[in-house]
Amino acid sequence: MIKKRNTMDRPDFLGHPYTSLFNPDGRLKDEIRTFIEGMSVSVDVSTSEEDAGRRYYGTVSEVMDDELDKHRVILLVQNNVRPNFDPIDLDPNQKTLLRRLLIAAQIGTCSCRTKSHEYVYHALDCQYRTAVELELILLGPEK
Numbered sequence: 001m002i003k004k005r006n007t008m009d010r011p012d013f014l015g016h017p018y019t020s021l022f023n024p025d026g027r028l029k030d031e032i033r034t035f036i037e038g039m040s041v042s043v044d045v046s047t048s049e050e051d052a053g054r055r056y057y058g059t060v061s062e063v064m065d066d067e068l069d070k071h072r073v074i075l076l077v078q079n080n081v082r083p084n085f086d087p088i089d090l091d092p093n094q095k096t097l098l099r100r101l102l103i104a105a106q107i108g109t110c111s112c113r114t115k116s117h118e119y120v121y122h123a124l125d126c127q128y129r130t131a132v133e134l135e136l137i138l139l140g141p142e143k
């Protein structure tokens with residue numbers, strides 16, 4: 001089910017000061033979208049005082065239209081997604097085993113024919129990239 005959001009507090013597109021940011025059809029101007037793409041984001045995912053400060057970082061890859069949003073856009077973050085904490089609280093041996101299994105699962109899975117081990121050069125839907133991003137989300141960067 002799609003959750004309806006409150007759209008009552010949208011900026012007034014006909015009045016000052018937002019008009020210059022939007023096209024007459026109410027869509028955010030392309031140059032503003034381009035400006036936003038590549039920006040870094042920080043998402044607080046803490047749930048209580050005990051895990052305060054837990055964040056995911058990433059880079060805006062696309063400014064997408066979203067009619068239900070206050071500014072009619074939503075930011076897609078697909079690049080450089082990484083937590084500043086260990087998402088799974090495993091002991092070091094379990095973590096080593098899981099990383100070894102995830103790396104084994106990445107071998108030979110490139111579906112975009114890119115010849116690089118750097119996942120960022122692979123297509124967004126490449127199976128190798130997906131496996132590497134899964135490793136980063138689950139375990140964070142290798143230390």
Ligand SMILES: [Zn+2]
Pocket residue numbers: 109110111112113114122123126127128129
């Ligand atoms: Zn690939």
